[in-house]
Amino acid sequence: MLKEFDKQGKLIGTNEYIIRHGDTIFQGKxxxxxxxxIKIAEGNFINNEINGKCIYYYNNGQLKSVHYRKSSEITLESKEYYYKGKEKRYILYDYGLFDDYGKPTFSILFNENGKIKNIQGKSIIEIYQLKLLNKDFFKIKENQYLKIGDTLVHKYLIANIPNAKRSFKIENISVDNSKVKRTLKHIEPCQWDVEEILTKKGKNTIRSIVKYEFKDMVEPKFLIDTVSFDIEVH
Structure with a gap:
């Protein structure tokens, strides 16, 4: 473990590490x-990069913010807190979808009484079919050719809004969804990967709806966002 000290000899930081090929690699907490x-920050390194949950504190030790990081440059999700501990802001980022850094795609700001002050962006975005349906923008060369019996892949980022009960629904509005073979996989913190077997030839419309019901008489009581896309099955 590496230890850092200030000029007065006080401990100001510790870093776990490994030695690889003669180099010091930050690895661990x-x-x-x-x-x-007083502890003001904690988190983890993986292969010299910040990764996962990083927690920051005010100088009195009270929780200040929690950031879920993919790397030192890409943040996936952030939660900020007021000095007295109430939730202040929640931010969902686009996971570096449009550039190498990632930008906020959704944010919600609360006042110190827990009431909503501001909402910006959509609480759900699709990130896999979006690229295939916008090949020129994302510089993708291959075509998606789907047949009956093929597996359709779609992936979503869905906000984990605090103080709210969330429900999430996916449907192919072109078929009887009670017969659709569909699986979902959650990847921390905000990603949901979906696979389903295609059964109908022609145009298929996939629609996803996320609904939040806020607690403690917060207004608005509900937040609903929808995203959809069309595919052609041969």
Whole structure:
């Protein structure tokens, strides 16, 4: 473990590491402290890159923010807190979909009483078929050719809004969904991967709906977002 000290000799940080080919590689947990010895940050490194949940604290030790990171440059999800502990802001990022860094795609801001002050963006986006249906923009050369019996893949980022009960529905509005073979896989923190077997020739419309019901008499009581796309089955 590497330890960092300030000029007065006080411990201000620790970093777990490994030695690989003679080089020091940060691997494992890190901790940072202020000059009073209070923990102000903690998280994890994987292969020299920040990865996973990183937690930051005010100088008095109270929770300040939680960021779920893919790397030091790409943040996947953020939660910010007021000094007294109430949720302040939730942010969902686009996972670096449009560039190498990632940008906010949805945010919700609460006041200190827990009421909603502002909502920006959509709480759900599709990130797999979006690329295939916009090949020129994403510089994709291969075509998607789907037949009956093939597996359709679609992937979503869905916000984990605090103080809300969430429901999520996926449907192919072109068929009887009670007969659709569909599987979902959750990848922390916000990604849902979906696979389903195609059974109808021609145009198929896939629609996904996410609904949030807010607690504690928050207005608006509900937030509903929908995303859809069309595919052609041969």
């Amino acid at each position: 890190f901790l940072n402290y202020n000059n009073q010895g």
